[in-house]
Amino acid sequence: MTAIPFDRTELEQGIVARFAKVAAQHASQTAICGNGEECTYEELERRTNQVARAIIDRLCAGTTAFVDDLPVHHASVAKHAPDVWRLHMVAEPRLAPAVPPAPHAHARIDDWPTASDWLIDRLTGKA
Numbered sequence: 001m002t003a004i005p006f007d008r009t010e011l012e013q014g015i016v017a018r019f020a021k022v023a024a025q026h027a028s029q030t031a032i033c034g035n036g037e038e039c040t041y042e043e044l045e046r047r048t049n050q051v052a053r054a055i056i057d058r059l060c061a062g063t064t065a066f067v068d069d070l071p072v073h074h075a076s077v078a079k080h081a082p083d084v085w086r087l088h089m090v091a092e093p094r095l096a097p098a099v100p101p102a103p104h105a106h107a108r109i110d111d112w113p114t115a116s117d118w119l120i121d122r123l124t125g126k127a
Contacts, residue, residue: 015072071101085122
């Protein structure tokens with residue numbers, strides 16, 4: 001088995017984006033093996049997406065919102081639960097300017113009063 005190299009700038013993408021890229025580039029290569037079985041990157045990507053979708057479907061949530069300060073977490077939620085409202089929020093005023101907006105979030109709001117209104121509108125179907 002061969003290790004797949006990556007550039008340090010790819011660390012900023014997060015694991016979801018990085019794995020999707022590797023899976024696409026090396027689809028037929030072995031990703032994991034054990035107990036005499038092998039699984040390709042393509043198959044592993046398909047299986048993990050299937051498990052994530054099954055968990056989401058089983059919980060049968062209605063309208064759902066996700067609030068987080070890390071952009072990479074929004075990418076993961078966008079991929080595995082695209083119907084979830086995603087709010088990027090960095091409530092610490094000293095840190096907020098240093099954190100770039102999450103491209104996969106629906107909005108960036110860094111104060112709780114405004115964020116609460118935004119969330120209530122989405123969870124009650126007013127948005």
